[in-house]
Amino acid sequence: MRSSDSWQIPPEFQPDPRSLDYNLDIALSSIVSLRATIPADAFTAESLGTERLGQGVVIRDDGLVLTIGYLITEAEQVWLTAANGRAVAGHVLAYDYTSGFGLVQALAPLGVPAMLMGNSGKLKPGTKVVIGGAGGPTRSIAAQVVARQEFAGYWEYLLDDAIFTAPAHPHWGGAPLIGPHGDLLGIGSLQLQHQAPGGDILPLNMIVPIDPLKPILDDLLTIGRVAGPVRPWLGLYTSEDANDRVIVIGLAGDGPARRAGLKADDAIRAVAGNPIKSVAGFYRAMWALGEAGVDIPLTLDREGDVFDVKVTSADRARFLKAAPLH
Template sequence: MTDSHRREGGYPQENRPGPAGPFGVYPPPPAYPPGTGAAHAKRQRPRPRPVALFAAVAITAALVGGGTAAAVQQFLGTAPGSGPGGFSGSPISQSSAGTVSGVAEQVGPSVVRIDTRGGGGQSTGSGVVITGDGEVVTNNHVISGASEIQVTTSDGKKYAAKLVGTDPDKDLALIRLEGAKGLKPARLGDSGKLRVGEEVVAIGSPDRLTGTVTSGIVSALDREVNVPKSKSPQGERGSGGWPFSFDGRQFNGDTGSDTTSYKAIQTDASLNPGNSGGALVNMAGEVVGMPSAIYSPGNDSSTAGSVGLGFAIPVNAIKADLDSLRKGGPGGAGSPGPSGYGSGFGTSF
């Protein structure tokens, strides 16, 4: 019985009688080699076609690639649909670029409040940080006649300041904060590129309100403004505005006979007493001017306020004068005393 069932695909056996079945003797095996018959051909597993093989490889590659991509995403801390949340970066949104809030955030730390005390009383102005170790540029009339100068930065820190140089003819002055380091200097732009109608932001300390931000446009360029070379006895806070003259008319009081003039940027950004020496900034975050004069219809501080007529010294004039100011400037660094410039020992006031 061991030979009664031939293994499929085996070679032909010798012709010998097989066991008898119900219908007689089994027929002899076929006389053809294995694997050549039709039945064998039908049962033989078909070879995979090239197209099917390629599809299988593509599917495998996709699975492997998908796994690799998932692993990379997991490594980077991201997942599909999650966006860039896995990356740490600046909290400032890119969308804030070119906006008033973006400019204020960028330039605000570079603008300081300047409080002075002298024979004429106390007054307040603003200044712009230009070096990390405490150089601040401001208007000459902000510190004129001061015996004490104190500077308050945007984070509330107070510094005594000493006068480095003055240029009364350009209404500019340079002071240095004592013991300051790590301050954020402002970027000085190019006022020659300004155009009428361009949006600007003003940052300063009107009435000691540190870091006040207003906005407007460049209303006109090259307005010739005349201002006194020295501070009036009342100071800027008491007079309701710094006296100046334009087109033969005087505003905010008498400018006196000792005056100087400059070609100013006119803006409708709201400026008030205390904005003098601060920053006029373009939408790229560059200082393009220094607010220096405003028109106030009232004659005293109770009725003073902005009516959309403000004037700023172009930043190109400031940049051109910095080297001279660092050497003392045409007006010199002054001397201590109630009638001179600050000695640099500011007090809290």
């Protein structure tokens, strides 16, 4: 997200180095700010913008940076700035749509240490953590894990065990979740509004846990994506209404759903004849039918008119601009 150079976290929410079992300054020095430029004709330019700002964290001594993938998808230029002030160009290596992780290789030494990956599976609600920010303690926030649960994103994205933290970091995109031992346990993805008991609105950060990266990292580094079948993608945005209906709230460019004639406000009642009542259930039913290219039979309700339609799914990556070679 956009930010000025002068922002900082209020002092009362900043982490206290004296309360930690690791060197906070060393841990935070692994974080870099990230700026990506995207062509105006890119598939994601309208929805995500042509200039994207966020953060990343160095995870290998050779300058491999982990961030959240939406910051770098279709980027033609990426710049990384370390805490020591050094700014270097980066090359986009991969964006894994299933996990949401993105990888960038610094094209010159950053001169900062790598942060070790920890075990996010052991992270429980109530654990005190730090959501780090590029720029040191004044741009980092002392937080707490408030939940571990499923998260269904409107853009055909599903995490089985997302991490939710509070208070929310205002510049969450790509921000690392640092565990009690100073290790990397997740990457910031979103800020969400949660209605607490009593009606108060509590901003939360949704964090992608680090464990799913470990078995796919070699594939991402060698071929730029996870080896094996690709999930079918329809190019639609969905939400649930008060009646447990899955509603189309938008369409992604000239994707499969638009080509098949789907429209905003269509209610998706069934996939291959099986009723659905949640966005997560819709995704699982769709993905269970096969890999990208498979026909997805949908039953739609459009203003009371119920009908069936087949959508020929696609590989999402085929609609996106590839990273330029360096």
